Amino acid sequence: MAIDLFLGGLGGGLFLFYELWELPVSIGLLSLGLVVVGGVVLLMELGHPWRAWRAICRPFSSWISRGVIFVLLFVVSSSLYIAPALDLFSWLPWSPLSLGGKVLGVIAGASACLVALYPGFVLSASPSIPSWNSPLLPVLFFSQSLTGASGILLLLSPLGLLNQRLEGISSLAVLLIGANFVLIAFYLMVLKKSGLAAQESVRHLSEGALSLIFKAGVILVGTVVPLLVVVWIPSAVVLAGACVLLGGLLFRYCVLKSGVYVPFAIT
Template identity: 45%
Template sequence: MAQGFNAEFKCQREFGWLLSLWLFLSGTGCALFALFKILDLAVFFGLLGLGTVVLGGVVLLLELGSPLRAWRGVLRIRTSWLSRGVVFVCFFVATGFLSVAPAWAPGLPWTLSGPAGLVLGWIAALCALMIVLYPGFWLAKNRSIPFWNTAWVPALLVGYAATGASALILLGSGHWSDGRHAYDLLAAVLIVLSGVLGGLYLLAMQRAGGAARESVRRLNAAPLNWTFHLGVIGVGLVLPLVLVLWVPSAQSLAAICMLAGGLLFRYCLLTVGVYVPPALVQEGIDFSRLNRTGTDLQREYAA
């Protein structure tokens, strides 16, 4: 069985910048809308969240390559997280816009603070949460890429989505001085949370061995090491945390750094996804027992 068997690890090449940008826009926009409801922010932030998600949908259509076939995405709702995501997005956009519509159309039979407006807004917020989560569930379901096949991925995407949303709040809150300090503290807490989650995730993947460890190795090796260490960690986490806590006049710069780091994080997460052979996935092989060259596998199955 081992004769001619190749267990070399290879990185996926299907997903790149477009999918990273979609994950960034949809996650950040939905988290912003959820925080708009939770923190009772100005309507501007609700509209900004909705617009960001719509822009993310356009990016996803470009990634799919056949926008006119996008309607087929709902046909596998019982088995596919992507299909469920399409439904969540449709409900989110519809209920979200209806919930904030009274802000510019006062003649509507419901108001922002009325029962109908509140119900629509919280339905949209619930859909927003699911939109943040479902890409993580979709990636975690992929057993052929152990670096994604873990519950850490949905948790990380939620953390980074909330961090990006807090960055947009920092950028927009310059027009509303009340509560600015609270937004700074929120951003700092979310930056630390994202950093801790990321560190625990990489530690877990390093200990898992096999393809997961190989993904961590590639993350810390050229050519991606500069993007990860300088972009994700330095620019995306450390610098904005310092600015938010100790340089109040540089909050806008901190927010821009947080957004840039969030986009680069998603790109790194996708880029270092290392495949294991499909036949091994079907057989339920313990991937942590494989080394980079497949020697261990060949020895085990030579008999």
Template identity: 65%
Template sequence: MAHEFNMDLTPQEEWSWLVAIDLFLGGLGGGLFLLYQIFGLSSAVALLSLGLVVLGGLVLLSELGHPLRAWRALLKPFSSWISRGVIFVALFLIFGALYVAPAFESFSWLPWGDDPTAKKTIGAIAGAAALLVTLYPGFVLAASPSIPFWNSPLLPVLFFSHSLMGASGVVFLLAPFALNGAALPAIRVVGEVLIATNFALIAIYLLTLRGAGLAAREAVRRLSEGALGWTFQVGVVLVGMILPLAVVIWLPSAAAFAGICILIGALLFRYCVLKAGVYVPFAMT
């Protein structure tokens, strides 16, 4: 049977700012917790990471038409990355809170605070969950074959690296409050590497998708032209990466400003990825 194809390229409109904000906050929270563990940052930073993930969840609930039915997202963990993501977030919040609680006077009585093995186990689970929180949004989008621009195994890597970069931006922003101690110089170097890495990954991603079919090429075009193109090129690339990299390298005393720039770019990155999505043309019998 012969088929005709609808060649109209339809941008997705279902996911926009609120989803982008949720992905931004969740990625920041997970990435920040990882930096907290790796560099031994203040326990206040760990609390902030948990709060960011909670706030992201609340934003997402406000996006749902029936937020009281959100529990249904747990019902398909073997087939749905959204279900897995909810589980990852829950594990992170539970074990992250358990891990950091003994550091505060009110909870210093908790038994695992003085048990290195138990604390290390709880910390390992919390860290693994934080890692998965940064990764799963990329898997959610990559599992969408109808939107080729998202349907790439590189997207989860991009979300992870951007989450860590955003988290380094939070650390830079907190620099004036002395919550990072002696770790700030090391995190500054990590931030430089992350910015350069994200720049390279985005370039590779766009070059790869440019040859991945009509819908993917249209998505790449949308990121280079028009209002979305300006948002991506100025907000994500210039403000979010090039400017903070220059500041961190040549004017480290202005790290807080670099942090603000990184956070702006990290939010706009999620927004641009969502808005660039274009549905593949479908066959009409």
């Protein structure tokens, strides 16, 4: 499950940067591809992918249903928004600057935000796992998605796709990495002051089986190293991008694995 949450969030965050910085169409296609692949991985994990259509049938009571709708809305709107930039579809009667293109851009951008947010809402709607049942989790997942998207751009920087935008993207990456660290620290602090199950989740991350992955993977490799590289060795931003992506994936893994189930939501 960590992989589909990771890929979907990356795709949503990357599309926001694609729109914000008017990046090359290849970046838009990559964002779309990440969301689609994340959706496919999720379907495979459900065990019965051909029954997945049922997932859309409960949007008023299920965040998974809402998530499916968000993904479908993003795939359709972003495809239509990107299409005129491709030679094959250059005949389409709208462009990013036309009224129709602007409307599609707004819809695609909004749905990209929702795609990046909804995994956090899926987990936070689990009262029987107190460490997931937190309003901070959607914020954390959204922040992680944006940070991961900046990591992808840093990783792709040698391809020359970013032109003069690399400096701005690097600066934003520093801010996002720092913000993520603060959010993670605050999240853990809140859990430590919560019930026993939430405290046990923190123990798993700080002392238990997940401590090495969390401390070395999420904090050191995913936070400290890329921060130092971007600030002090800007010529090695590719390394920073790779570290950010690895840290983001491991963060989701740690959140999922550290959850302690409590029947009847007894905390």
